[in-house]
Amino acid sequence: MSLPLAEPAIETSSTASRGWRPSHRLRRGLMLPLLLLVAWEASSHLRLVDPRFLPPLEAIAITAREEIWSGDLFLHLGASLARNLAGFAIGTLLGVAFGLLLGLSPVAGRIAGPTFHAAKQIAVLAWIPIISVWFGFAETAKVVFVAVAAFVPVALNTIEGAASAPKPLIEVCEVLTFSRWQRIRRAYLPSALPSILTGVHLGLIYAWLATVAAEYFMTVGPGIGGLIIAGRERFQMELVMLGVVILGTVGFLLNHIATLVEVRLLRWRA
Amino acid sequence: MTVLDLPHRLPSRPISLRLLRPLVAGLRDFAVALLLPAVILLLWAIGSAYELVPQQILPPPIYVWENFRDMLAGGELLQHAGISAVRVAGGFAIGAALGLLLGIAMGLSEVVDDYVRPLFTAIAQVPTLGWIPLLMLFLGIGEALKIVIIAKAALVPMVLNTSAGIRGVPKAYVEVADVFAFTRWQKLRRLILPAAVPPIFTGIRYSLTKAWTALVAVELLASAEGLGYLLVWGRQMFWLDTMIVAMVIIGLVGFAMDKILALAEAWLQSWRIDG
Numbered sequence: 093m094s095l096p097l098a099e100p101a102i103e104t105s106s107t108a109s110r111g112w113r114p115s116h117r118l119r120r121g122l123m124l125p126l127l128l129l130v131a132w133e134a135s136s137h138l139r140l141v142d143p144r145f146l147p148p149l150e151a152i153a154i155t156a157r158e159e160i161w162s163g164d165l166f167l168h169l170g171a172s173l174a175r176n177l178a179g180f181a182i183g184t185l186l187g188v189a190f191g192l193l194l195g196l197s198p199v200a201g202r203i204a205g206p207t208f209h210a211a212k213q214i215a216v217l218a219w220i221p222i223i224s225v226w227f228g229f230a231e232t233a234k235v236v237f238v239a240v241a242a243f244v245p246v247a248l249n250t251i252e253g254a255a256s257a258p259k260p261l262i263e264v265c266e267v268l269t270f271s272r273w274q275r276i277r278r279a280y281l282p283s284a285l286p287s288i289l290t291g292v293h294l295g296l297i298y299a300w301l302a303t304v305a306a307e308y309f310m311t312v313g314p315g316i317g318g319l320i321i322a323g324r325e326r327f328q329m330e331l332v333m334l335g336v337v338i339l340g341t342v343g344f345l346l347n348h349i350a351t352l353v354e355v356r357l358l359r360w361r362a
Numbered sequence: 363m364t365v366l367d368l369p370h371r372l373p374s375r376p377i378s379l380r381l382l383r384p385l386v387a388g389l390r391d392f393a394v395a396l397l398l399p400a401v402i403l404l405l406w407a408i409g410s411a412y413e414l415v416p417q418q419i420l421p422p423p424i425y426v427w428e429n430f431r432d433m434l435a436g437g438e439l440l441q442h443a444g445i446s447a448v449r450v451a452g453g454f455a456i457g458a459a460l461g462l463l464l465g466i467a468m469g470l471s472e473v474v475d476d477y478v479r480p481l482f483t484a485i486a487q488v489p490t491l492g493w494i495p496l497l498m499l500f501l502g503i504g505e506a507l508k509i510v511i512i513a514k515a516a517l518v519p520m521v522l523n524t525s526a527g528i529r530g531v532p533k534a535y536v537e538v539a540d541v542f543a544f545t546r547w548q549k550l551r552r553l554i555l556p557a558a559v560p561p562i563f564t565g566i567r568y569s570l571t572k573a574w575t576a577l578v579a580v581e582l583l584a585s586a587e588g589l590g591y592l593l594v595w596g597r598q599m600f601w602l603d604t605m606i607v608a609m610v611i612i613g614l615v616g617f618a619m620d621k622i623l624a625l626a627e628a629w630l631q632s633w634r635i636d637g
Contacts, residue, residue, distance in 0.1 A: 121480035145500060206395035214613035215578045221597035221605050226419060301489050308491065309582060324495045336496055340488035
């Protein structure tokens with residue numbers, strides 16, 4: 093987790109650098125997924141594979157329609173998103189506060205930094221059992237877990253950001269005899285902002301994964317994770333696949349929104 | 363230490379003292395770093411000694427320590443950790459090797475990249491946690507499931523970093539290679555692969571971290587042995603000491619793997635003058 097955010101950054105740079113003949117590339121790109129879908133559909137209809145394992149695509153569409161019409165889908169999605177946002181908000185606020193404390197105060201950094209860096213090595217999922225013992229199995233525990241998942245990347249990036257204020261800037265502040273608060277407000281916070289936003293962006297993605305994880309491992313209730321688990325237990329492949337598609341789509345959209353917000357908030361840097 | 367008083371002091375000061383200074387500073391930092399864990403441990407011990415929290419919710423640290431020793435002596439801990447290690451090693455080896463090949467192919471050939479990238483992105487977009495229940499229905503909950511999940515988790519960062527690393531070889535180098543009329547193989551061997559080593563290594567580190575996380579996820583959901591299972595089992599039996607031991611081990615192994623790879627990375631790149 094201490095590694096840089098390599099994945100999204102790399103993807104955008106490599107696609108942006110080769111923008112030739114978009115239609116041509118689109119056609120090539122669609123080839124493989126289409127072939128796969130056709131093979132899927134054919135093998136399902138020709139009974140090459142047990143349709144219980146590989147339901148035809150229209151079965152998934154029908155399930156999706158039923159879930160939407162009955163309103164269940166929105167119930168699940170709403171429950172998941174509410175959980176996600178509550179945990180994300182708590183984790184982000186605490187993460188920024190904790191990160192600023194550690195990044196701005198050398199004493200706090202030296203005392204709590206190593207403990208934090210050691211604790212973050214524990215894979216986030218490993219917290220689930222102990223959190224569910226400490227906070228019960230209901231909603232509180234889920235939100236706490238989501239908050240923990242969001243806290244780690246936010247705190248980590250805030251610490252790095254707060255410590256990365258350029259030296260000349262700090263020297264200028266000293267020359268201008270800025271007060272401590274002015275220094276934080278005018279120098280440290282603005283130069284930490286890009287890094288903090290990276291952390292918040294990561295936190296949003298982690299929070300979404302944590303939401304689904306919490307729904308898997310803690311009590312079954314409404315939520316996308318609950319939908320998938322229920323589908324698996326009833327061996328309804330359509331339901332599982334629908335849930336997985338929604339899971340991926342929501343993650344994709346959250347990532348997209350975060351990128352847009354980040355770009356907008358950092359416009360002043362250009 | 364100002365420069366001015368240096369001449370007066372230098373002869374009288376033994377050299378060893380100056381060499382010791384960083385060591386002393388390091389020791390001091392280390393002691394300060396241990397302060398917070400010590401305080402937490404103390405509060406924890408006091409809290410459980412005076413039963414401020416029920417022992418079921420937070421067992422005294424000494425229980426956790428004894429439990430750790432028992433599990434270590436009984437061979438139980440090593441057995442579970444070994445099973446987890448074998449799973450990670452297998453899944454990571456498969457995932458990273460496939461990822462390396464696919465990443466090289468996508469990095470070297472625009473055509474391959476155009477064909478494969480969208481499908482790859484779609485697969486990568488669905489998180490490991492989404493694949494687990496799906497693949498459980500296909501593969502059951504046996505060893506195959508774990509290996510496939512871990513391999514998938516390791517594959518994605520490997521492909522992204524390898525292809526980006528190869529794409530990122532500076533144009534100027536390629537031009538020099540063209541001037542020397544390098545063959546395709548020479549170009550690959552002398553230019554592209556060495557230039558792509560640092561990002562590929564970042565990919566390996568990333569892969570291993572993801573593989574370890576995926577292992578915990580898959581063992582929590584579907585396993586009867588391994589470190590993740592130890593957590594589930596501890597929760598079912600309400601044995602918090604077992605859970606805490608498992609958590610610490612998971613953290614330590616993750617930490618050790620990352621540190622070892624960081625050292626290997628530094629060592630591998632020591633030939634680079636520009637660092």
